[in-house]
Amino acid sequence: MIxxxxxxxxxxxxxxxxxxxxxxHTACICGSNGAGKSSLLEAITWSIWGQSRATVEDDVIYSGAKEVRVxxxxxxxxxxxxxxxxRARGATSILEFQIETPAGFRPLTRKGMRATQDVIIQHIKLDYETFINSAYLRQGRADEFMLKRPTERKEILAELLKLDQYDVLEERAKDSSKLYKGRAEELERSLDNIKVQLQQQETTKAQRVELESQLNSLQxxxxxxxxxxxxxxxxxxxRQNWEQQLNFVWQQYQNLSQDCDRLHEEQLAVKSQLADLKVILNQAAEIIAGYAQYQSLQSQEEAFAVKSEQHTRATSFRQQQQQELTKQVQTIEYRFQQAQAQLEGLEQQEQEIQQTLTKSSEVETALAQLASARKHLNYFDQLQMQVNPLLQQRLSLQNQLDRTRASLVARLEQLQATETQLQSQYRRQPQLQxxxxxxxxxxxxxxxxxxxLQRVQEKGQERRHFIERLQVHQRDYEKLLGELEQKLQVLQSPNALCPLCERHLDEHHWSRVIQKTQLEYEDTQGQFWVVREQMAVSDREIQVLRQEYREISxxxxxxxxxxxxxGQLAAKLQATTDVQEQLQQIALEREHLESSLQGDYAPDKQVELQQLEQYLQQLNYNEQDHTLARSEVERWRWAEIKQAQIKDATKKQAQLAARKPKLQATIDEFKLKIQLEQTDSDTAxxxxxxTQEIKELNYSSEQHNKLRQAVRESQSWQLRYQQFLSAQQKYPQLETRLEDLASSYKSRLADQQRFATQIDSIVEQLKATANPTEQINALEQQIAIRRRELDEKIANLGRVEQLLHQLQTLQTQYVQEQEQLKYCQQQHRVYHELTQAFGKNGIQALMIENVLPQLEAETNQLLSRLSANQLHVQFVTVKAGRSGKSTRKHTKLIDTLDILIADGRGTRAYETYSGGEAFRINFAIRLALAKLLAQRAGAALQLLIVDEGFGTQDNEGCDRLIAAINAIASDFACILTVTHIPHLKEAFQARIEVNKTQQGSHIYLSI
Incomplete structure (x- = not known):
């Protein structure tokens, strides 16, 4: 990827x-810390894989922006x-993928971001983890591989090689092996249980026949x-109908008896009520007089209640007004106190202002000194403006000379390293051959x-095909033996028929048929055992072939x-053919570089630098004198501050003098308001x-309480008056009710006599009817006992039939589980072998052993360039150790990944090397791993990004690192190095400078 x-x-x-x-081709991304150098590289990884150092996806968006686009x-x-x-803030990302054609870019985007991401990885043949571990050497990860313990290094190497997929396969195979093993054990236990249960099938059938016979007899x-x-x-x-009729008539007789008793009791109660009402009616005059006196006392109490309410309301309102008056007076007093505090504050400020005005003469003297110092500083500032461009020009010329010398030194060291390497290769030619x-x-x-091995495999296939044919013959013989056994069983019967023509056999023909069938059975059985023996022999042969196949594999x-x-040795031998010619060319170029380094390089720059030095001496600018002039100005700066304070104090003094009379007048006014508020206000x-209204009411709470007590004492006359009115209304009604009760009582007595006659008639009929209850109870008890016995027999029969059905099902299940057991045992063996193959000591260990020689060769080739052939790395995967607790020492091989580092003084531990040497070793191993990972991913490593800290390197180490990068430049189409060190920045002709301002980071390309 370029x-x-x-x-x-x-x-x-x-x-x-x-x-x-x-x-x-080879460029440097430079800038200060935090300028945004690494953000350029993060943008590349985020655009292709959607991965960056941000933990939250919206964090990649610029602060304050709503959307990001790369x-x-x-x-x-x-x-x-x-x-x-x-990506928009708070939303999902959008991914587009295009390829360039003669007509422009053509989209390769798929439906869904995940599908498009898969298409990108398919085309570039690199995922994110492989990229950051190969092409992208990120900050702080150069020494990650070296600082781990030897046992952990293998884990890191396995992780980089993505061998963790074999761990997943191992776990899956292990889980499947355990699953099939557990299933096989479960099937074995189940088959044992089924076999025990099937043994009771014949006993269960006999129980069913016996239960059916007993059940028919009981029914x-x-x-x-x-x-x-x-x-x-x-x-x-x-009989039950006559008894029910008797119960009904007897119940009616009982109800009539209860009605008669109830009516008699009601008559007595009504007579008692009439006597009580008559006593109340005789006291009519006394009750009317007491009730009149109660009404008079109640009227007097209501008048006193009205006075009580008026007195309470006036007292409460007067208390509220008194509280309001107190509040108003307190408000005026608070404002009076505030005015007094302001007057005292003004007096304090006048004293402070007077102290400031006493320093006026001292400030004027200091101001004169400040003017003189500023004039002297202005002279030095103008001189500095002339000197600064010249200093920058001198620094630029010196840097150019240093870069020229550094490039010459780097090229010379590169030639020396190449010459040493070529000589070493030339000397190694006989060894390589x-x-x-x-x-x-x-x-x-x-x-x-x-x-x-191929012949062994063909032999094994031939044996397996032979066993399959034998298995077919074995099944045919088993079937034929079964048919012959069935014929022999049929012939054992007295009335046996011929198995072929189905006719009755006489004794002679019967013996011949049996003899012939037995001979055929024995012959077939012999052939069957021959097939079994051949299968056993073939199986042993296959086991021997399988063992031999594993050993050869x-x-x-x-x-x-x-x-x-x-192939590698052939390539190295081919490379040694032109070594002699290359050594001669390197010797000529080295002599030219050594003569140039004596001082004969960039003569025009050296002359220009000497002229600048002479002109700077003429100007005679001294930074120390300039600094003293600045400090003198700072020394007298306090005078300007004091001058401003004096002006403010004069102005403030006049303002205070104008405010004091107004505050004094306000204080006098507040004193007068307090006196008037307490005597002449509306509230007062x-x-x-x-107070006058409460006095005129003349209300006495003691007199009111005595009147209330009298009302309560005469309140009983109100109840007696109500009783008198009720007696006048109820007395005629009770007299009518007494007459109705007497009539009902006579009617109930006549009905009671009629029901007594019916009861005597029904009792006579019951005496004439027999009672079969005892016979019915005995018969029902016998039927119930037999029914329980029948239910028990039926239940037993159902259980027996269900058991027979279960045994038939178990017979089918037994056959099925035997087949499942064979399958599970076979699968367990297969997955057990896969678990060992996918384990740490299987495919993974083999792949690491195959990778390490290539990694070691690539590392040493790079390290020779970085250390001038002074350092050499060797990877050791096993070492000798001790085991056992006895005094004798036994050695065994320990699995490890030690890294031995050799230099001119011998082999030493990695921790004893200096920071610069350790970094070179880390850099060489890391770059070798990058090439190896890219090759394994199927992609060519065309881009190299070095985002490492070079702070541990001295100047010589940095020059060698730059020389190494230049030496491997031909292996890559583009190399990007990130640094903030000026010495490294100047060593690259092509630079991508990053600067950060308030408006964000900016890029400046310099070629």
Missing amino acids: PVQLILKNFLSYRDATLDFGGL DFTFYNNQQTYRVIRT QQQALDNIQLQSLQVVEHK QAALDVGIQIEELEKKRVY QQLAGYDALREQR KQIEAL
Whole structure:
């Protein structure tokens, strides 16, 4: 993927920005920290994959903007593509994907953003994780691989190689293996239970026959008893009708007796009420006089209640007015106190102003000193304006000379490293030839084993086909044996028929048929056992072939790696043919560079720099004197502040003098208002009027209470008067009611005598009818006992039939579960082998072992450029360890991923290396991993982005890093380096400078 153009709108710190990558091969993205350098790279990843450092998707939108848009055009696999991703705040993103054609860009966008994202990855052959671990070397991740423990490094390498998919497959295979194993165990237990249950099938059939016989006998006896019970129930029904009629007549007789008693009691109660009412009517005169006295006392009490209400209302209103008057006086007193406080504040301010005015002469002297200092500073400012452009020009010339020298030094070191590497390659030519010969011999041996492995596989297929044919013969023999057994069973019968013609057999023919059938049965059984033996032998042969196939497959595991190694050795041998000519060209160029570094480079720039130095000495500008002049001006700046304070104090003094008389007049006015409010206000007059009104009412609460007590004492005459009126109304009504009760009592006595006659007649008829209740109860009890016995037999029969049905179902289930058991056992074995294959020690370990040699070779090739062939890296995947608790020491191999680093002083631990050396090692390993991951993804690594911190490098290390980047520039179509260090920035001819202002970040391209 090669970038062509990037257009940003409201992305992170950018408002509107366009970056054209045309003509950029090796470029530097530079600017201060926080200017937005890394945001350019985040825009590329966000446009293609929708991924960035923002945790919330709306965070990529510029602060205050509503929408973000990134338009990225790039070149990949000889095609030009364009990706446009937009997003509105609070909404979903929109993704467009286009390809360039002669007629313009043609859309490749699919329905849905996920489908379009899949199309993009399909075309560029890189997902986000592979990109940031290959082409994009992000900040702070260079040493991630080295700082981990050896056991964790393999995990990181597996993660980068995306071997975690095999972990998922391992878990799936393990789960499936456990599932089939558990299912097989469950089926075995189920088959054992079914086998035990099927053993009781014959016993259950005998129980069913016996239960059916007992049930028929009980049902016949129960039918006879039901007929006898029905005849007895008819007699009992007639007797029950007479008893019900007797109960009805007796109930009517009882009701009439109760009515007579009730009417007699009511007559006595009415007579008693008439006597009481007569006593009340005789006291009529006394009751009327007491009621008149009660009405008089009640009228007097109502008059006193009106006076009480008026007195309470006047007293309450007078209290409210008194509270209002107090509140008004307090308000005036508060304002009076505020005016006094203001007058005291004015007097305090006058004293402070007088102190300020006493310093006027001292301030005038300081102002004169300030004018003189400013005049001296103005002279130095004008001189600085002349010197600054010259200083900038001198710095620019010095930087150009330094860059020229740095490029010469870097080129010289690059030539030296290349010369050393070529010499090393030239010396290694005999070793490479011998190694290529050895690898060729190993490959030839493995190819012979591959041919033999194919023959083993063909032999195994032939054996499997032979077993399948034997299985068909076995089924045919089993079927024939079953038919012969059936014939022999039929012939055992006394009246046996011929199995072919179905005629009766005499003794001679019967013995011949049996003998012939038995001979055929024995011959068939012999052939059946021969087939079984052949199947067993073939099965053992297949097991031996399978074991041999696995052993040869393990031996062939390194075949592809050997072929790849042979190709690499052939390429290295081809590269050594032109080494001698390259060494001569490098020697000539190196001599020219060494002579130039003696001082004969950029002569015009050096002359111009000397002239600038002479002119600056003539101007004689001193930054220290300029600083002293500024400090002198700052020293006397206080005089201007004091002068302004004196002017304000004079003005304020006049204002205070004008405000004091007004405040004194206000205080006197408030004193007079307080006196008038307490005597002549409307509120005070209302209080006086209410006091006079309360006095004129002349209300006495004691007299009122005595009157209330008298009303309560005479209140009983009101009740007695109401009783007298009620007695006058009820007395005639009760006399009429007494006459009606006497008439009803006589009628009820006549009806009672008539029902007593009917009761005697029904009792005589019941005595003449027999009672079959005891016979019916005994017969019903016997029928109920037999019914329970019948229900029990029927239930037992149902259970037996249900059990027989279940046993038939279990027989079918037994056959099905046997087939399922065979299938589950086979699947368990398959998934168990897959679990081991997908595990850490299976395919994953094999892939890592195949990748590490390539990673080591690529790392050392890059590291030789960075360290002038001083550092070498070796990856070790196993090491010797100790095991056991006894005194004897036993060694075993431990799985690890150690990284051995060798330099001129030997092999040392990674932690002992300096920051610069450690960074070079990290950078080489990281770049080698990037190339490896890109190759595995099926994409060419054409773009390299280095967003690492170079702060750990000294000047020499930075120059070597730049030289290494220039050395690998031919391997990439575009290299972008992000830095804020001036020394590194000046080393690149093409620069993308990023500057941040209040309006956002801006891009300046310098080529």
